[in-house]
Amino acid sequence: MTRARDFVRSNLRNPNAIAYFLMAVGALLFPAIVQFATGGSGDYLVGLAADGGIYMLMAIGLNVVVGFAGLLDLGYAAFFAIGSYTYALVASNHLGVTPLGHSLHVPFWIALFIGMLVAASAGALLGAPTLRLRGDYLAIVTLGFGEIVPRVFRNAGIWTGGVPGISALDVPTLPGWFQGPWVGQDFAWVPDFRFTSANLTAYYVLMIVLITFVVILVNNLYNSRLGRAWMAVREDETAAAANGVNTVSIKLLAFSIGAATSGFAGAFYGAKLSYVSSENFGFIVSVTVLAMVVLGGMGNIPGAMLGAIVLYFILFWLLPNAPAQMQQLASSLGLDWLNQSNPNGWPGIAEVVSRSKYVIFGLILVGIMLLRPQGLLPSQIRKQELKHAEHEALAAPRQLQA
């Protein structure tokens, strides 16, 4: 009994433990709350949350690259795209249309890992020659890679379906599934269950399981010898190398593991949407994920997850709904003229609000870096370092410019 109390007490001081606990409870209660609040028509919201989970997976993966190993990856969406397209190729009729002439229908559970492996290999291939470069050069290389990959998928003609992309991908299946009032149906055991858009809660549950799986994996890595090596490389590559860390292979591992997570998320994305198109993997995706990691707290897994939740909520729920709400607000205040467009170039308040998405996004990025560079839920180690760096900067600016 005392042991349990000690456990609770020691974790109450640990913001990460609290964050994990709150996120777990929130994830479990979310579908029920949504269904209750919307009177049973909240399936759409649950599906949106499952999409948010994709971003969360990517944030956890990018956190390994940027937060743990300190490598700036600006083309993270490329691996996402590779994962999605791999899934699309091995789990649809599409390969039958290509010169190969024979379509593959690998089950979702295996295809998920194929997507992951292919993305990881792409990461290793890109990383091997470029990880020797110094920090910002790596950022440029990954940026270039991120611009190339979607364009290659767009241009590769019959192999990738060109501009329209590949549609009608296989959906995940399970031998059975529980149905219940949480999806507005009676309790039932459904044999040979297929994930469809009619049951988005299933996707949501699957997403939670995948995230839990990845978090446990990454957390173990972080606490292992490898995790400490990442930290050493991030803080001082030369010192790490002098202490016997093989910096190139350590960085390569971080890069590939990040790419693998992204590919994993990509495969899920393909399955959920049942469709891939090169338009969905632009630079904005990479930046959004990076912003999530930075907002949440670089180098801290629950931080990256929290950042993903907050930013996803802002970008994919608040901002898309803001125009209509502003319009309502304007008319309820009797300012209907604000809603009409006029010949002087005023396009109506709804349009202005929807156009200002990037302004808000930019302000968030700049604002965090200036006001709270350690993020919402900072890594305790990283926080110390930042503090340390600040003192050092005041004492001897020379040291830090190196």
Add this chain to the structure above:
Amino acid sequence: MVQRLRASVIAAPTGSVINLVGLAIVAVALVATVQRVYEGGATYFFQTIGFGLAEGAIFALVALGYTMVYGIIELINFAHGDVFTLGAFFSVALLPVLGVVEGQTSGAALILPLLILFIVTMLLCALVNVAIERVAYRPLRHAPRLAPLITAIGMSAFLEGAMNVWRGPFNLHYPDLLPEFQIPLGGGVTIAAKAVMVIVIAVVLMVALTLFVNRSKLGKAMRATAQDRDAAQLMGIDINRTISATFFIGAALAGAAGIIYGLYYNSFSAFDGFTYGLYAFTAAVFGGIGNIPGAALGGLLIGVIYSISDGYFSVAWTQVLVFGILIFVLVFRPTGLLGMRVPEK
């Protein structure tokens, strides 16, 4: 010179076998290009080169800003590409104020308004960029390197969003003011007067910049700051002022490039700047980032490669090619063609 060459050889990160692979790729690409060019004939070739040089001149002007800022504070100023688009936006708004009407004002009546247009736009863009530096980069000068890079991306998104709010996400029309005739070069080969004007304006600006950096006191301060910020500070150079001046000049050139872009293509949009900025950045890396003549050379080369790829190969693959060059240069020769002026710190 010898020292610089040696340094650049040492800085190459990969072994000689990989370098041979790189050379082989370049050789294959060159042979394929020469074959296509030979089949296409001389007239088409010179036309393509003309396009490429005009486009390259614009790339070069934008690349100069990237390279100067990188040279002095080692920051990739992602917002720079959007400052360039801002030049087009400002100048389009200014044109009616200056009394220029498309299709009515032409010839000698254009010279004075265009001159004023260039000066005012360059000034406005420069002020915006200096403000960006003051707000988003200066407070983070001693922060980890990632921090200013992220604010740079944020400022880029902010500028794109601001332009989007201002004029919408559409392709906007830029008044067609430059003369349309072709200048014969003999042998049936012609070059568009527009392209010549673009190249001339760009060259004048670049020469002015080079003279400024090499001859003026502020230019000297910039070079000193780029080499060793602390030593420069100890010599009594006002670092903040010098860095602001660098951002000022870089943005002024980008603003000018924005006007030229508008005049040359007659179409622009709020989101052009990002990709265009990346090309220009590729040009800066190609020429050797931190190196001013390198950026000019890189810009022209990227422009020519761009237009050869468009003209002889496939338009759809041009962007892939340009970004491929970016990665290729960084892997095989990270110091670029002319080598970095800044020592590796």
